[in-house]
Structure formats: C-alpha cells, structure tokens
Amino acid sequence: MNELTIELQGEQVWLLPERALFWPRTGTLLVADAHLGKDTTFRAAGIPIPAATAETLATLSQALQRTSAERLIFLGDLVHARKGLDAVTVDAVAAWRAQHQQCSMLLVTGNHDARSGALPAVWQIEDAGEQLPETPFVFQHHPAASPYGYALAGHLHPAVRLVGLGKQKERLACFWLRETYGVLPAFGTFTGAFTVTPTTKDRLFVIAHDSVVAVTQ
Amino acid sequence: MKHARETKKQSRRAATETGALSVLEAWFAQRSWQPFAFQRTAWQSYLAGESGLLHSATGTGKSYAALGGPLLEWVAQHPREGWADRKTPPLTLLWVTPLRALAADTETSLKLPLTDLGLPWAVGRRTGDTSTSERQKQQKQLPTLLITTPESLSLQLSYADAPDKFRALQAVVVDEWHELLGSKRGVQTELCLARLRQWRPELRVWGLSATIGNLTVARDCLLGAGHSGRLLAGQLPKRYEVTSLIPAEIERFPWAGHIGLKMLPQVVQAIDGARTTLVFTNTRSNAETWYQALLEARPDWAGLLAIHHGSLDRGVREWVEHNLRAGALRCVVATSSLDLGVDFSPVEQIIQIGSAKGVARMLQRAGRSGHQPGATSRLLCAPTHSFELIEFAAARRAMRKSLSESAGDISPYIEARVPYHKPLDLLAQHLVTVGAGTGFDPEAMWAEVRSTYSYHDLTDDEWRWTLEFLTTGGQALQAYEQYRRLVLTDGWYRVASPALAKRHRLMIGTITSDAxxxxxxxxxxxxxxxxxxxxxxxxxxxxxxxxxxxxxxxxxxxxxxxxxxAKDSTGALPRWFGGRIPLSSELAEAVTEVLAEPLDRFAEPELRAVAPLLELQARWSRLPSHDALLIEKLVSREGHHLFVYPFAGRLANEGLSSLLALRLSRLQPITFTIAINDYGFELLSPDPLTIRFDEEVVRTLLRPEQLAEDIAASLNAIELARRQFREIARIAGLVFPGYPGQGKTAKQLQASSGLLYDVFARFAPDHLLLKQAQREVLERQLDQHRLRATMARLQQGRIVICDISQPTPFAFPLLVDRLRDKLSSEKLADRVRKMQLALEKEAARERRR
Known part of the structure; x- marks a missing residue:
C-alpha cells in the first residue's frame, strides 16, 4: 500500500489507497460513505450476499494502524439503511470498535444517516452534527463551499474516466479536490461510483489498486 | 378372452377414428384444401400414442398437423349427437408458443376448424397479456385448448391446485421449438413438461420446428431422457430467389458500417416495384433509422409504411400485423420480431438490410414472402458494407446445397441450436416454483429433474448445493433466517412463506428482458x-x-x-442489448471457401462487384484463407496493431483474441485493447512487442492446451462472466425487479448484479452460480466448441505474417471499432501514470470557455 502525500490548504495530507484521507498534524483519519450494513439490507430482503461489512471494517483497521490515527471521522453515510442495522452488523461493528478503544470516532451526519436514526450506543461514535469546522478545513457530508473553511466531504462516490494510447480506457474511484471543497472516494466495498466532470482548476487523484496516482490533465 | 376383448376394442376404436378422420377431411375439402401426407402421418402417429417433432421450412400446415391428432381423438371418443348439450371439456390440449404476440394469431387459426366443426371446445389464451377478468374465469376452469408461453405455464405450476387443473390433459404442442431450444426458456419448458408427465404419464408431446442443423437433439430435448418419438419432415420447401442490391461504385462504398443508408435509393426503388415488402434489419435501432429514412425519401408513403419490433407496445404491433395481413401496407420495417408466426400472404418480397449472419435465418426470412400458391420466395439483400456482398453470395450457395442435399436430420450447411446444459439458476427458480405449488419430496423431485434432457447428468453434489442455496442461502453465507426460500417439513419442501411465493410469481418470466x-x-x-x-x-x-x-x-x-x-426532427437512437448476431460457423466456412477461389473467375454478381476490393487486399497484404492464418502488423500514431483473421465468427474470435493477448502479455509487460468482428480481431498496444514474433511463436501461442484455464484467467473473460451473471442473478432470484408500481422502494435493491458478482467472487469463489456464469461464457459467449476446432485447424495450417503500411480492407473495420476489450500485464498504477483524463464533450466545452 502506497499513500501519496500532498499539500492542501497549506497542510500536509496523505491520500490512502484504502480510500481514506489522513491529516497527520491532528492525527485525523477521514472516511466517507462507508455504507455499513448495505449487504445486510439486501439480505434482509431475501437476497443472499456474503458479508462485506467485515471486509470494510478490516480495511478500516488497516488504515488506522498504518497511520496510527488518534481520531476517525466519518464524513456521513456510515450506515446504509435502518434495515441494515441488524444484530449481526451491530455486533460486528461493536467488536471492531472495542479493538480501537484508544481512537475517538465521530460521525458527520449524511443523508442515509438522517434516515437511519441514532447509532447504537455500543459503537461509541459521537454525533458531530452536519458540519465540523477545524481550520483550515470543515468536515461535512455534502460537497459544497462553506464559510467555515475548505470543505472535505463525501456523498458523491466520485470516479473519473481516463484514456491512454492504444485506445485504453479506465474508470477509477478518485479524490476530487476542487477550489473550495474536496470530495473523498466512497470507502464501502459494496457501493457504486459516479463519474464526475472535473475542470482544469481541479486536482484529481485516482485509486489504482494499492497506489494513489495523480492524474495529469 | 381378455386378448379377444382388447382386439375388439381396438378395432372399434379404429372404426370410430376412421369416422372422425372423415369429419376432418370433409372440413379440409370444404375449405378447398387437401391434407398433406405428413399431416396424415402426424395424426396417425398421435393416435397411436406417439410423441415427436415436426419440422419444415416456415409456412404451411404444421399447426393443423399437430392439432389434428388431439381433435380426431376427441371426436372419436365423443359421438357427435351429444356435442350440443355437453359441458365444456376440461383442459385437453396445451399449446406453448415462444412469443405472446403470436398467441392471438395462433388462437384465430386453431379456432377455425373447431368452430366450423361445432366442437364444444373452449379455446383460451394465458400469457402476460391476459386480462384480469379472463384470468379469474380461468381460475375456475381452464379452457379445453389453452395457448400459453413457457413463463405462464411455469406460473400455473406455482399454484397448489395445478394437478387438478391438468388432470385431463392429453397433449402438449410446443410451437416454434427451435426458437426456445437454444435458450433458457427451452430448459424452463423441459422442466415444466417433466412436471406435467408426473401427473399425466401418458402425455403426448409434439414439437413444431423450423429447419435447423440438429433436429435429433431438438426432439430428444423436448421429449426428455428415455422417451422416444417421431421425427417427421413437413412439406418440401418452396422455391427461393436470393439476389443482392449491388452498390453502383464499390470503391466509394464503405468498408465498415452497419446502417447501410447508402443503399436507400435502390431500396426505395425495390419497394416501389412490389405490392408489399417486408424490410428486415438486424437491430431495433436500425429499424428505427430505416423507417425514418424511408419516410423522408417518400413522404407520400406516410400511412403505408410501418415499423415493427419487440420493444413496441403490443397494440402497435397488432395494428401493424393486422394491416399487413389485410394488404393495407406497402412496407413494414421489422426486426426478428416478425421472423416467427403466421403468414402474411400479401408480402411479395423481403429486403434484408445487412447480412443475416446465418444460413438458417436467411431461409427463414426468405420464407416470409411468396405465400400465394406457386409463388417464389423473394429475398433481396442490401449490404451495409462491402464484405457483406461476400456473405450474401456464400449464404445463397449454402442455402442451395442444404436444399438439394437435405437428407436426414443433420445438415452441415445449416446452423444448429445448442441447448443449455443444466443451468442451476433455472433449476433454483423451478424448485421454488414447485415449492410454491404442490411442494415436493426431494427424492422424487431429483428423479423428475433428471428425467429432462438438460439435467440428465445433474450430480448429487449439484442437487444438494441447489437445495442448500434455497434453504439457507448457500454454504458461503451464515445461516440467516431471511435467506430461506424453501423449508423442509416432514420430508417435504415448500416455499417458506406466502409472501415469498407471491414475490416469486412476479419473478417467473423475467428470463428474457433486461430492466x-x-x-x-x-x-x-x-x-x-x-x-x-x-x-x-x-x-x-x-x-x-x-x-x-x-x-x-x-x-x-x-x-x-x-x-x-418533439418539435425537433433529429434525435438519438435508443440502443437495445442483443443486437449483435455472430456470423455462424457454417456461413463463415462458406465465406472462406469463396475467398479461396480465383478472383477473376467469380461468377456471382456480388463477388464480381467486390473483386476490386479483394484485389486491393491481395496487393497490400494477402487474402485471408482457410488453411493459412493471416496476421497483419501495422504501426500507427495510436500504437502497434496486430490484425489476425481466423474467420471463426465473432464469438470464437473473441475467445482467440483474449487467449493470444493473455499469452503474449505473459512474455512481456504489455497492455492490449482488443477489437473483434466476425472475420478476425485486432490487438492494439501503446508499446511494441519486444519478443520474437514469427510463425513458430504464434503457433505455440495458439496451442489448445490449457485453453479453458487461460481463457478463464483473462480479464476479458472475467468481464464477460460479470455480464453473464446479470441474467443468472435475475433467474436465480438474487435480484428482485420489484413489485409493480413500487419502483422507488425496490430501487434500493437494484444492486447492479455486477457488484453482486464482485462480492461473490471475493467471498465465495466456488459459488456454483459463479461457476455457471464462467461456464456459460466459455460455451456461449466464446463458443468453446468452435474455438477448439479453430485452434486445431490453426495448428495444422500455415501462419503468414505481413507488415502493412496502411490499414487493409479487412483491417479497416477493426481499426475503427470503438467497442474494445482490454487485457494488461502491467501494474494498474504504472498504466494510469501514462493516461489522461477523458474529456467528456461537456467538460471540453466548459474548458474552452
């Protein structure tokens, strides 16, 4: 796994191939759109899909260990739907939480979260409201400019199309850093992606398996 | 004593049957018809208790050949005096048709003798189009003759009272069996028939089929393992006349394309010269394009010109069919939606736009015209690019051969329809269907399933896996309650809940259509x-x-x-899936035979027209041939191209291309994008090949050993399997299309099945439905059988590698093809570093501002 260190609003940040962003100065790991329990939502409707939640959690653990993060902030859509919160998912997340006691965890509310209601208390994930400003950034779910600072957000599940010689084409999940806000790729394994239309002023970093690569425009 | 009584009974039966026969013959005479010999044979054979398959070219008399037997038997058993005050007889004859659009026409034509003879039979339809009130009527009692589709038949079996409804069933006729045979709906029909045979062991099953290359298999499939039956040839084919529209200047005619509007003036002229014309295109979008173009060319034809394809509403289609029959239309632009079914007598000629890609399809389409007595079937072919002229000429040769040499049941010149071999998705669906109906005993059900042709070698393991998949969700998953589709109580499997049964019924019949x-x-x-x-x-x-x-x-x-x-008159064309039909190996064979002939001795006008192009090909490179594999190498601004021409048809060419790309990529880190057509394929890479690339190396690269393993390993095959899984997931009930009118809530469940495939591939790589997807890709998408045959051929023949300085006529269509597969042995990150952002049109506009 190879992260990429870049400068953003005068701060050093790491872009991780696990689809997370790390801010070393404050020891903060940012993760957007984990969609935990999306697999269970399908199973609850009688559609057999093996548990993907376990893998999502394992990847999170890996990112936490590699960065030694002291704080984990979910940028919304932590839980996919109320139905997804069955006992299996609740227990799995609680067990995982217990392994990371030293790390504080916060959730910035997203559209799915609002519908899913309060999180189980055993998860010990603090509700951070809809916006969490920390100069020079503000953490929120929806990608939009904010008066509080440079917004770091999720929601979109951004991806871009790349082309190369020999008629090569690829569509890859990406970090999409715009003038006033930046969008993280979706963290969850069982999620789709949305192809964004960047402008020349935007910076783009795609996830290429175990690496993060800057896109030349 | 007993023996004497039996004989007496038999002779009495024979006597009443002869009486009945005279009734039917009188009816034929009244219509000024004469029963064909094959019709009489079919009736006798039915009365003798036999099942079988009846095959002939499109057209005359197969329906009455199949209806006659059951009708005669009933008449013989029921003296005419009592008909008037009889109650409607229970369901006696089941008529299965592949298209619900055909059901109405079938009903009309079957009703004709029944009404004329005054039989007290009720005739009804049960398809997806049947109204609720009609359904409720049928809920009480099914008609004597029920016309239905495989899906609707399957649906009937999902109700507990099915055995009672089918208690008096004597016979099942499966119409257009060739159409069902090569599809999963064919397997669905097999499973339903096996069910019916359990309840009615004496059931007679008759199939009606067009001419195909593997009629014995078609019959065995229909009748099930261990049942024998007749193979009966129908009326001899009519006369055919196949000609082509030749472009005025072949040099100016495109080398690639698929719409063919360059031929519009000639097509208009041909339509002008006939009373009624059917124009066939290969895809629905082409039908739309041609319809617009014809209207623009001849605004005076407004109202006389119509369009017909499978995505149009039933009302629209029925209107077109009605007016076509009435002779009120000058021309109908259609897709394969008009391939089947009743005759449109006024049709004088058929125009085929683009190659029909197969000999059987050419025959079928030609047969749609010339139904007047003594008339000739006329097929006029309009090329969409130059090489299709070769296909037209080659197909005509194959048609002639197959008609003059057609003896026996296997023809080397006509395409076979290969049935599916034990698809587990469909088995899972069927078991839930039966579970929702009567339920089943596992032992008995196993025997029943194995009595079909498709599942005759279903293993114990596969059977147990399927049951487990339905009861727990499968080994890979923890045993969640909500997985249960079936529950086992007292040795009997039933559907887990009435709600699940209801949901399942909505899903039966989702085999064919995409969302x-x-x-x-x-x-x-x-x-x-x-x-x-x-x-x-x-x-x-x-x-x-x-x-x-x-x-x-x-x-x-x-x-x-x-x-x-719209006020605007231009618009985008919708794309529908399934538009690309591969060139059949029979036709590919015929094409390579043509190419092997000396150019200056071409006799047919099509070949004489295309000869200059072939000369150009020969001058710049060589002509591809059957015994030498031609490979062309070209360097362009885009990168390094290899053009390879195995002439194996699109499917097998795709298999060969992934194989060659994969094996080359093992020798050096390289990335290929791949374009494929019916003649060959192109491997394009940004970097040159650094390894030795000569005849010997290529032969080694194309050796048949490790074929299945290597193909499965290529990314392309994985991508194909993902696509194939979409259908499997739907049939096996992994993806639920949602309740009618509840589109929004169901959307949360519309996980793309591609995502499902990825999750399974990671967490349950041995999942049998995944394996099925991979197998179907190899067998169906890449035509494994043909792939192996082609590789064996390439091992024997020569391999010729030509350096070319410009794209040759054969290379050009591949070069411009934008739909590409990909294969790479480079690290994604390394590759991505050399790539750039794709500029969407909109983004480009924004950047310019």
Missing part, C-alpha cells in the same frame, strides 16, 4: 419499452427516436419514461 421502462406520452398513451441504461443518459428536453417518432424526454417517474412529441 425495461415503459415509454408513455404525458396523456398516458403507451408506446413501448426501452432499456434503463439508455434512459439513464437522457436529460430533460433531449430528443430520441422511438416507435418511428421523434420524442422529447420529459421525466422518468415510477419506472415510466414520460415523453411528448
């Missing part, structure tokens, strides 16, 4: 259906062409595309 959305005017008038992924690209105000009209997209609401008539 389809209704297209309606704002006032609610229904136009037809389009696929979801087309609509996804539309924005409010965009225009598109559909049902022969230019429409403006208003909004998408509740699985309905709302449109209004």
């Amino acid at each position: 389809a959305l209704l297209v309606k005017y704002l006032n609610g008038e229904l136009l037809g259906t389009v696929e979801e992924n087309f609509v996804a690209r539309l924005k409010k105000g965009d225009t598109f062409i559909f049902a022969g009209r230019v429409l403006e997209f208003v909004r998408l609401r509740d699985m309905t595309v709302q449109v209004r008539r």
